[in-house]
Amino acid sequence: MDLLIDALGESFAPATAAFAIAAIGLNFHFGLTGLLNMGQAGFMLLGMYGYAISIRNGLPIWAAILIAMGTAIVFGAILGWPTLKLKGDYLSIVTIAAAEIVRYAGRSQTFVNLTGASVGIRGNEYKGPFEDLSPFPDERITVLWWTYHGSASNSWWLRLVAWTFVGLMLLVFWRLSRSPWGRVLKGIREDEDAVRSLGKNVYWYKMQALIIGGVIGALGGVIWSLGNSVQPDSMGRATTFWIWTLLLLGGAATVFGPVVGSIVFWTALSLVKGLAKLFIPESIMPSTVIEPFALMLVGVTLMLLVIFRPQGLLGNKKELAFHA
Amino acid sequence: MPDPTIVAGIDPVPGVAKPDAILVADGVKRRFGGLTAVDVAHFEVQRNTITALIGPNGAGKSTFFNLLTGFDQAQEGTGTFDGQPLRGMPPAKVARAGMVRTFQLTKALEGMSVMENMRLGAQDQPGENFFTAFVPPLWRAREREITEQAHELLHRFKLYEKRDDSAGSLSGGQRKLLEMARALMSKPTMVMLDEPMAGVNPALTESLLDHIIELKEEGMTVLFVEHDMHMVRRISDWVAVMAQGKLIAEGPAGSVMQNEAVQDAYLGAHHDTDLGEDL
Numbered sequence: 001m002d003l004l005i006d007a008l009g010e011s012f013a014p015a016t017a018a019f020a021i022a023a024i025g026l027n028f029h030f031g032l033t034g035l036l037n038m039g040q041a042g043f044m045l046l047g048m049y050g051y052a053i054s055i056r057n058g059l060p061i062w063a064a065i066l067i068a069m070g071t072a073i074v075f076g077a078i079l080g081w082p083t084l085k086l087k088g089d090y091l092s093i094v095t096i097a098a099a100e101i102v103r104y105a106g107r108s109q110t111f112v113n114l115t116g117a118s119v120g121i122r123g124n125e126y127k128g129p130f131e132d133l134s135p136f137p138d139e140r141i142t143v144l145w146w147t148y149h150g151s152a153s154n155s156w157w158l159r160l161v162a163w164t165f166v167g168l169m170l171l172v173f174w175r176l177s178r179s180p181w182g183r184v185l186k187g188i189r190e191d192e193d194a195v196r197s198l199g200k201n202v203y204w205y206k207m208q209a210l211i212i213g214g215v216i217g218a219l220g221g222v223i224w225s226l227g228n229s230v231q232p233d234s235m236g237r238a239t240t241f242w243i244w245t246l247l248l249l250g251g252a253a254t255v256f257g258p259v260v261g262s263i264v265f266w267t268a269l270s271l272v273k274g275l276a277k278l279f280i281p282e283s284i285m286p287s288t289v290i291e292p293f294a295l296m297l298v299g300v301t302l303m304l305l306v307i308f309r310p311q312g313l314l315g316n317k318k319e320l321a322f323h324a
Numbered sequence: 325m326p327d328p329t330i331v332a333g334i335d336p337v338p339g340v341a342k343p344d345a346i347l348v349a350d351g352v353k354r355r356f357g358g359l360t361a362v363d364v365a366h367f368e369v370q371r372n373t374i375t376a377l378i379g380p381n382g383a384g385k386s387t388f389f390n391l392l393t394g395f396d397q398a399q400e401g402t403g404t405f406d407g408q409p410l411r412g413m414p415p416a417k418v419a420r421a422g423m424v425r426t427f428q429l430t431k432a433l434e435g436m437s438v439m440e441n442m443r444l445g446a447q448d449q450p451g452e453n454f455f456t457a458f459v460p461p462l463w464r465a466r467e468r469e470i471t472e473q474a475h476e477l478l479h480r481f482k483l484y485e486k487r488d489d490s491a492g493s494l495s496g497g498q499r500k501l502l503e504m505a506r507a508l509m510s511k512p513t514m515v516m517l518d519e520p521m522a523g524v525n526p527a528l529t530e531s532l533l534d535h536i537i538e539l540k541e542e543g544m545t546v547l548f549v550e551h552d553m554h555m556v557r558r559i560s561d562w563v564a565v566m567a568q569g570k571l572i573a574e575g576p577a578g579s580v581m582q583n584e585a586v587q588d589a590y591l592g593a594h595h596d597t598d599l600g601e602d603l
């Protein structure tokens with residue numbers, strides 16, 4: 001029972017919301033435009049640094065969020081400028097490398113005063129102003145079966161804000177994907193040359209898609225950092241891989257796909273880990289192996305998904321399936 | 325019906341100047357490695373005519389289309405469309421300048437509905453701007469106009485019943501029709517059709533020919549590539565012939581096929597080509 005409650009608690013955890021937001025960003029890239037961004041974690045990490053460093057230097061929250069978004073705009077423009085003119089896989093290669101560069105730059109001693117190098121930035125250096133805004137009491141609060149702190153770190157307050165952000169981003173995606181602007185992006189996903197022949201500046205639209213998706217990724221990073229700490233290695237290639245997994249799981253190009261995908265993904269992961277701990281004796285599977293084991297199961301699930309339901313849980317096969 | 329009066333008095337020689345040329349190409353060369361795919365010394369298209377561009381397979385017709393519409397860059401040469409220099413102009417800009425094209429290998433946007441394909445063809449939709457897109461009142465009115473225009477074209481091209489189907493579910497011939505209808509959404513001054521009739525059901529080609537004639541009546545200029553000489557004769561005011569990258573002949577449809585260079589080009593390469601009954 002505790003197991004189930006824990007797993008269900010994951011479904012509305014701040015991290016789940018953060019990943020849902022990052023996946024909504026990726027949905028602009030891949031779902032709408034067909035761009036293979038393999039560096040969404042890099043956008044998230046930039047958002048985390050942008051926010052945390054700004055707050056630490058005394059800027060107000062709104063300015064810190066703007067700076068987080070601004071770094072993603074600059075990063076997106078730098079990545080898109082040389083790659084979006086080219087066809088095919090250049091973008092994926094460059095984004096995968098660029099995200100690693102961001103992570104290595106963050107880890108490096110050169111910028112230790114700014115980023116804290118591989119140790120990162122501790123939560124209490126930048127969470128304060130956000131937690132001070134909390135309307136909830138400064139104590140642990142139990143709602144139904146779940147007990148979390150009202151305001152500090154992994155709190156009810158953060159949950160409220162995180163899911164409000166998810167709602168906002170869903171609204172942005174919904175509005176844009178159903179606008180003439182979104183229609184141009186879908187056209188580009190289907191056939192760039194056809195869209196060029198209809199008089200649209202394809203390069204510019206791809207740039208806009210890359211940037212808006214990256215900015216949303218950075219906001220996902222800000223949310224994530226408010227529940228954890230800023231740690232470059234938490235935003236490695238694996239993170240990008242999870243974001244892709246849950247986007248494809250929920251259904252690319254759908255409005256709710258990223259959110260459903262994130263909820264199902266994190267809940268299932270927690271459930272699998274819990275069950276494994278419960279039923280597989282320590283002698284067969286020591287606790288250190290449980291995490292990799294659960295992730296392996298997720299990998300297998302992803303493979304099955306791509307084989308048997310390439311459009312994801314919510315997707316429409318006619319519109320967009322994952323053609324591996 | 326071809327109208328001999330529009331082109332009366334124009335000498336049937338390759339590269340001849342036209343009294344009112346909308347499209348001019350000069351010294352256009354495109355090489356792929358050692359192969360010279362296009363080497364057109366001079367070519368003009370008379371405004372408000374239907375001009376056919378014919379030639380054996382591999383003659384360079386599609387490559388020439390690509391060069392004119394900005395989809396490929398010539399190594400040498402210049403061109404103008406309606407007085408604007410074409411050199412270096414990106415394809416989207418060429419289209420916005422009023423010259424739209426279709427592709428030999430049809431490019432229907434398969435994951436989108438027929439209607440969405442059509443709407444995408446329209447110009448001046450403010451909602452295609454990122455910021456305006458957030459505020460539907462700024463683009464709904466234009467969207468209604470576009471939708472109305474799309475319905476009208478879909479009726480004309482017998483695709484109205486299919487408007488909510490995904491373009492991927494259409495047959496090859498229907499995709500050709502959709503591509504042409506979509507190109508017309510931008511209200512172009514010139515349409516470039518690369519084999520518009522290929523794969524279209526014979527019952528439909530009739531009405532497709534009528535549509536092309538209608539375009540001319542509406543004031544547009546049509547340049548189209550076609551292999552079926554019967555079709556070419558039926559609608560073309562003027563025919564230009566390419567072979568091995570060069571423009572080898574020009575003239576009214578009735579007489580151009582009698583040209584010796586043309587017969588050599590065709591019969592040399594394709595003994596089985598049907599050059600039309602009254603050759």
Ligand SMILES: Nc1ncnc2c1ncn2[C@@H]1O[C@H](COP(=O)(O)OP(=O)(O)OP(=O)(O)O)[C@@H](O)[C@H]1O
Pocket residue numbers: 356359361379380381382383384385386387388428
């Ligand atoms: N991208 C390319 N790379 C190399 N060669 C090319 C390329 N595009 C075209 N060619 C070559 O250029 C020549 C002209 O091709 P093009 O497609 O223009 O002919 P076409 O007249 O349209 O023929 P068809 O009637 O068969 O469509 C051919 O020999 C072709 O192989």
Ligand SMILES: [Mg+2]
Pocket residue numbers: 385386387428518
């Ligand atoms: Mg061709």
